[in-house]
Amino acid sequence: MAEASIRNAKSEIDGEEQTFKIRRLEISDKRKGYMELLGQLTVAGSVTDEEFDRRFEEISSYGDDHLICVIEDESSGRIAATGSVMIEKKFLRNCGKVGHIEDIVVDSGVRGKHLGKKVVEFLTDHCRSMGCYKVILDCSVENKVFYEKCGLFNRGIQMSKYFD
């Protein structure tokens, strides 16, 4: 089922001289600059290959309930954009499901090509196909307009607590 949904969702996005492929994260993407890309969003840290592989397997064990999508720049073999979604199973809304989108980032060298929007659409389509009644994400006020262009609307505020 996971494989099929990747194949169905796989599509080409043609840039001026680049070909971008959108697909699910693969374990070999660490070698394609995936962690460096996350480092453009926040502190990525120095993750060893073993730590990466272990976390990859942990996330993979959730199957379609935790999907990480990437866009690969096929001309350079580097990961150009990513985003993830985790599906929450609730009791309310007739045992409804909600998609939580996280960690959308586009490489600074390839911005302006709508790759971020493609990532959000890929994740949103996944949530719809999984039967979610909504998809949500948190962002800064500065990114509100971008997500509105992706079809989302501001509903509330995010609260957070960091542990020492």
Add this chain to the structure above:
Amino acid sequence: MAEASIRNAKSEIDGEEQTFKIRRLEISDKRKGYMELLGQLTVAGSVTDEEFDRRFEEISSYGDDHLICVIEDESSGRIAATGSVMIEKKFLRNCGKVGHIEDIVVDSGVRGKHLGKKVVEFLTDHCRSMGCYKVILDCSVENKVFYEKCGLFNRGIQMSKYFD
């Protein structure tokens, strides 16, 4: 491990004439008004016992990565408050983890007894013990002050998209 964490976290909150016990959701809580309580937050729907049990087992299969906590009013045998937290496994922040708190609700008949704060603390303590670097939640602007009293701070905004 799950059992131990429940026992450790179990505590009594003494009301004027009521005794409240905080613990993890049990499958028998549907008979104690759990769905009716969720209905005070949003549309709960008409969930059959079979649907409830199936969803309970699905959520239980995540172990400590998806915890639903309830406060039972022991004098009435009814569920007085609830909240849930889902732990997201990331690659960034050195393969960090984040707790997503959802669906905090206190029965309208027992408000003003700090039960909501107890639920948030229970869930937050769980996230800390699971090694999360932060806990987040979304709320309306009206509930900002309540969550600030729980030790959380406003960091951004929530965006959402509802499917038809």
